[in-house]
Amino acid sequence: MREFLKTKGYKMTPQRELVFRSFFELGEHVSVDELFDRVRQIDKAVGYSTVWRNLKLICEVGLAREVNVGDGVTRYDRVTRKPHGHFYCVSCKSLLEFDLNEIAGRLAKVATAEKFETESFKVEIEGVCKSCRDKENRKTKRSLSESPGVSKAKLSKKR
């Protein structure tokens, strides 16, 4: 790792090493805050900006990519895995991956047709995961006699 970074013109530091290691330990879909927490468990002295900057660096050198599901928090995904899309459960906010091989092919075709030079795809399916749906069903069944109407949902809640 040290060597890899050196070739790209970056120095190695204890903080950097810790951030990199923690990121790869955490695995999929890591947010800055999650990574920060993890790093802090090991070294209380590391600053938030250091974690942030090094996470950016991990992207910069091509080891991770940003994942933005539109819930206000950017997550970071290792690029080791082959191209994949994400199920995003709007209920529990979990991300589940699915393979993108055939679909990626079609998308590439669409892109060339439009003379668009593709850098990356982003495919997302928004909805409700099985576990959340089951939970919801059970709740509904339990309370079928109560509260007849649900009032207008308050506008937004994000972030």
Added chain:
Amino acid sequence: MREFLKTKGYKMTPQRELVFRSFFELGEHVSVDELFDRVRQIDKAVGYSTVWRNLKLICEVGLAREVNVGDGVTRYDRVTRKPHGHFYCVSCKSLLEFDLNEIAGRLAKVATAEKFETESFKVEIEGVCKSCRDKENRKTKRSLSESPGVSKAKLSKKR
């Protein structure tokens, strides 16, 4: 429109009408600021929050959807059109649409396979549009004698 909103329990106001009308006039991929500017051209007294809230309302009642390409600005897209994906040019930040019919079918299949209840798809191709690529080529050709190396890119720039 007035009637449509009434059935959903909302009142009509001059501001609301103006915001709605302006939104549909502007068409595709409208940001709050763009809409705000447009509205202000007609009525200087309308507040930003009013525009924002009504844009949210347009989504709430199902007439628009948020589009988040991860550049920090949320855009809003009418739902009149059939499902489509977006080319996002990272250079000029323009959005170009492409049809999603076949791909949507495949995605739906993937979703059912995973017992995931789909609410919507989000398909994006990031890259460089033809016009930007041409521009870039011309520039490169012109300056082939200059600056031999490009230094490390500054980390991030978004928003």
Added chain:
DNA sequence: TGACTAAATGAAAATCAATTTCAATACCGA
């Protein structure tokens, strides 16, 4: 036609993630 009440408005403030600033510190090549 009023009068009432919940909804809507506008200005300002609050949020909140993301990013930058800057002075102090630490790498690492010579």
Added chain:
DNA sequence: TCGGTATTGAAATTGATTTTCATTTAGTCA
């Protein structure tokens, strides 16, 4: 070891978004 550059950490800033709150208004009903 030394010196110049990169990195760090705390704090401040940014910029979009969202909320608050006092005031106004739309729509309802007598």
